[in-house]
Amino acid sequence: GTIAVTNAAQSPFKNLYPQGKTGVSIPAGASGYLITQALHPPRTTEDGQLLHVNLDFRVTAPSASAKGTHCFSLGRLGEPSAVEVLITSETISTRVGERIENLSTLRPNQWHNLQLTLDLTRRTVAGRVGAPGSVTESTAQPLSATWSGTIDQWTCSSLDPLNSEH
Numbered sequence: 001g002t003i004a005v006t007n008a009a010q011s012p013f014k015n016l017y018p019q020g021k022t023g024v025s026i027p028a029g030a031s032g033y034l035i036t037q038a039l040h041p042p043r044t045t046e047d048g049q050l051l052h053v054n055l056d057f058r059v060t061a062p063s064a065s066a067k068g069t070h071c072f073s074l075g076r077l078g079e080p081s082a083v084e085v086l087i088t089s090e091t092i093s094t095r096v097g098e099r100i101e102n103l104s105t106l107r108p109n110q111w112h113n114l115q116l117t118l119d120l121t122r123r124t125v126a127g128r129v130g131a132p133g134s135v136t137e138s139t140a141q142p143l144s145a146t147w148s149g150t151i152d153q154w155t156c157s158s159l160d161p162l163n164s165e166h
Helices: none
Strands: 004-006 023-025 034-044 050-057 069-075 083-087 091-096 099-105 112-119 124-131 134-142 150-159
Touching (some): 099 134
Antiparallel strands (some): 004 023, 069 083, 112 124, 124 134
16 A cells, blocks of 8 residues: 555544644555654754654554554654654554663554653653553653754654664
């Protein structure tokens, strides 16, 4: 299948902003894609603010023919990310530098919510992920040591399961 913007891909969760009408559907096995959005104004370590990030998503049941990882990242294009969120059909993890922390297992075909809080001054990220009735908390962890200190975009991309580069 192809990546599509559809009504069926819109999360049912009610968050801070009004509910949208469409969402992005990325089919199992999609590879070689990059979706990015600029954040304005850019957030930096100089601002002394917290950056709150919310992502609603669902995954399909694991399939031998559609193994792969989706990578949601925050940072600047072409530079090391502050933090990356790795989503497979079975788990969600954060990757900061070389360190990967498994946050939770995922239930197929059920909507999940990820909430991250980045303390840009302290260069840490904490968060929680889950579905109604089952939420897992993650304590503050350091952001990437190679991150430039500026976040001006989010990116969602394919990640080759045999290679940690993207």
